[in-house]
Amino acid sequence: MLRILIADDHTVVRRGLKQILLDEFPTADVQEAADADILLKKVMKEEWDVVISDLSMPGRSGMEALQQIKLHNPKLPVLILSVHAEEHYAIRVLKAGASGYLNKESAPEELIKAIHRVLLGKKYITPSIAEQLASSLDKDNEKPLHEYLSDREFEVLKLLASGKAVSDIADQMSLSVTTVSTYRARIMAKMNLKTNADLTLYAIENKLI
Incomplete structure (x- = not known):
């Protein structure tokens, strides 16, 4: 039996994805x-065929969970599967080991296509991401400054730039204020x-927010 695990902090999103998946895979065990x-916890205790995860969730980020x-x-x-534009996170998550990156505005058919591909052990890369990958190889020495940040630093950067206070970021990321302040300094x-x-x-x- 095909087993799929969906991770997202919005119930409506999880239920919508579950229905899309069950329409395509009626006998699948789809959990949330x-x-x-x-x-x-679920990944450590049980066997799964594919995980679909958001990036921005309370506590640990989807990036940290992926790692x-x-x-x-x-x-x-x-x-x-994220609300963030491909150019902001796609390359990062692929380098971290993700099998694919889709924006939440993608059509259901694209999600199903991606799942079929990764179940074969392949990567699902959209044409725009493929272009980014090629460009990153050609322009490695011309990377913008934020490309040199760690994944956690990049996450803190986006939150600071959006106007969040250090204390709010600490709460959201389940970190101490001191740790967030250290990230900010770096x-x-x-x-x-x-x-x-x-x-x-x-x-x-740089169109990060």
Whole structure:
């Protein structure tokens, strides 16, 4: 029996995805996880054929969950389904071991196509992501500054640039205020920025928010 695990903090999204999947795979066992911690517990305890996960969830991020899943079971296909535009996260998640990246605005048919492909052990890469991958190989020395940040630093950058306070980010990411402040300091140093206003301006200019 095909076993699919959906991880998303929005019930409506999970139920919608579940229905789409059951329409295509009527005999599949499709289960849900409301956050990354539940996702990881289920992955560690049970066998799955494919995981579909959001990136932005309370507590641990989908990126962190992806990395943990790959350490536990490198062969388990993980599809990332996110509201974030492909150019912001697609390359990062593929490098972290994801089998594919889809925007939540994608048609249901594209999701089904992606699942069929990753079940064969292949990557699902849209034409636009393929173009990004080719471009990143050609322009490795011309990468924008945010490309040099770690995944966690990049996540903090986006939250700071969107106007969130350090304390709010700490709550959202289940980190201490001190840890978030350390990430902020690293980001500022790596990108040669001085204030949050500079950071926000950079994010706007580079279409990160």
